Amino acid sequence: MGFKVAIIGRPNVGKSTLFNRLVGKKLALVDDTPGVTRDRRVHAAKLYDLHFDVIDTAGFEDAAASTLPGRMRQQTEIAIREADLIFFTVDAKSGLMPDDRTFADVVRKSGKPVVLVANKAEARGAQGGMLEAWELGLGEPIPVSAEHGQGMPDLRDAVVEALGEERALGEDEDDGDEIAASEVLIGEDITDPDAETPYDDTKPLRIAVVGRPNAGKSTLINALIGEERLLTGPEAGITRDSISVDWDWRGRRIKLFDTAGMRRKSKVQEKLEKLSVQDGLRAIRFAEIVIIVLDATIPFEKQDLQIADLIIREGRAPVIAFNKWDLIDNPQELLAELREKTGRLLPQVRGIQAVTVSAETGRGLDKLMESVIKTHKVWNSRVSTGKLNRWLEGILAHHPPPAVAGRRLKIKYVTQAKTRPPGFVVSCSRPDAMPQSYVRYLTNSLREAFDMPGVPIRMALRTSD
Ligand code: GDP
Ligand code: GDP
Secondary structure (H helix, E strand, O other): OOEEEEEEOOOOOOHHHHHHHHHOHHHHHHHHOOOOOOOOOEEEEEEOOEEEEEEOOHHHHHHHHOOOHHHHHHHHHHHHHHOOEEEEEEEOOOOOOHHHHHHHHHHHHHOOOEEEEEEOOOOOOHHHHHHHHHHHOOOOOEEOEOOOOEOHHHHHHHHHHHHOHHHHHOOOOOOOHHHHHHHHHOOOOOOOOOOOOOOOOOOOEEEEEEOOOOOOHHHHHHHHHOOHHHHHOOHHHOOOOOOEEEEEEOOEEEEEEOOHHHOOHHHHHHHHHHHHHHHHHHHHHHOOEEEEEEEOOOOOOHHHHHHHHHHHHOOOEEEEEEEOHHHOOOHHHHHHHHHHHHHHHOHHHOOOOEEEOEOOOOEOHHHHHHHHHHHHHHHOOOOOHHHHHHHHHHHHHHOOOOEEOOEEOOEEEEEEEEOOOOEEEEEEOOHHHOOHHHHHHHHHHHHHHOOOOOOOOEEEEEEOO
16 A cells, blocks of 8 residues: 555645545445454545555544643644645635644644645635645645545645645556546536646637628538538538537547538528627637637728637637639738738737638648647646746846836736636735736736747736735
8 A cells, every 4th residue: 555645734624525525435334344354544545546545534534522621732733743735724714714724734744744634625706715724834735626626636636746646646446446436426526627637639610701791600610620522411411509520630529519610601691791790709718719710801891800809719729721822823922911900909818729721722731730739738737836926026127017106016826727718816915906918918928938829828816914
């Protein structure tokens, strides 16, 4: 067996809930039945590929309830002494309490490896508590929801980081069937498809193709899929709400979503003009990456920009295809002009991938797909809080926020709260007073520092108190 974990924290932060999730409720019950020889105070747990024991600190709760801080502390110290790793747990929903700091001191003094678990992270307003947790000086808080099973992949990674790969993974002993119970528990209730997970290239990448009528969407889709019949199949099979086509591009699974371009034109030709923004919107919501097809001979009409704006506001990542490039006489000049225009008209997605293609000849389509995948990776990217705050140090040293009404605005932390698209929370004094221009500066600097071109980046300001 690998290592022992103690879940430490003040009452009510969710230690038992986390314990149950790691150990599996069924297993815990089984252990309580007579004849089971396992040490009652230690339970086998599993977190994906990690096998370990969790020290049951349930008894310590009573100690806490008896309002004997000295005894509580003593018990905690015993658990810490037995443990190889500590899950120091705080309640992100309620924020830090004085007891959290007291316990944290004990943990810090022990010198044992610690993972700082910010529980109840799914709750509204948990972000503030998560940021506060930094103040404990126990490293980066890992947002989890013990109750809903969220954040478990990050917790796993944090354990590996705290203990080192060799120690954490150890010899992978087979613990038998019982463990399966905890496996089921971990990950149940993860309903948010956008929950934090590392970049996964096994799931189909969802693409929508949008653009004005006649930009060449149908032609492009046909060229990409290479199977004419899929698009011109019997009308009966083409229902308005659920058109999607699966295909593979260089082994990567792709799901192409419902777009006007996939509908048989003869039937809907007249309506297309009116429908296209509405249709586009629906397709955009389904998609991760949206290819905006522009007719290079008449690019950037008002409607194109409307669609682009919609995509960005929905948090999807756009990729531009300048189509009908075969018709262009002055490609170099035009490309330079289009690049300049794109940057000027779409500053919210600076560095956006824009590719010249000819749907008719097939030229540039591989490059288009490469751009789609590149953008998808950026859209999924995650920057560790450590890196973000090192970056922030540099920013504060060289270009700190301005003073407003004689008082300098302060920034305390930055963390990435979400991916798809990347979203960051800046903890600062007086968020309301922070000038938009400075927020833009932060966004652009962050985009550059962490190489995140072409995707929307969300930046939320929170009070740090
Ligand atoms: P402990 O005894 O201090 O370890 O805490 P418990 O595990 O008994 O949990 C205390 C309370 O917090 C209970 O009402 C739980 O249902 C609740 N709780 C635990 N984990 C979560 C969570 O991830 N999210 C939310 N919203 N509540 C939680
Ligand atoms: P949609 O309305 O956006 O689906 O556009 P279509 O795919 O139906 O294309 C509109 C017209 O543009 C058709 O006549 C196509 O043959 C033509 N077209 C599409 N792509 C290209 C291209 O790359 N080059 C040229 N020269 N014509 C194209």
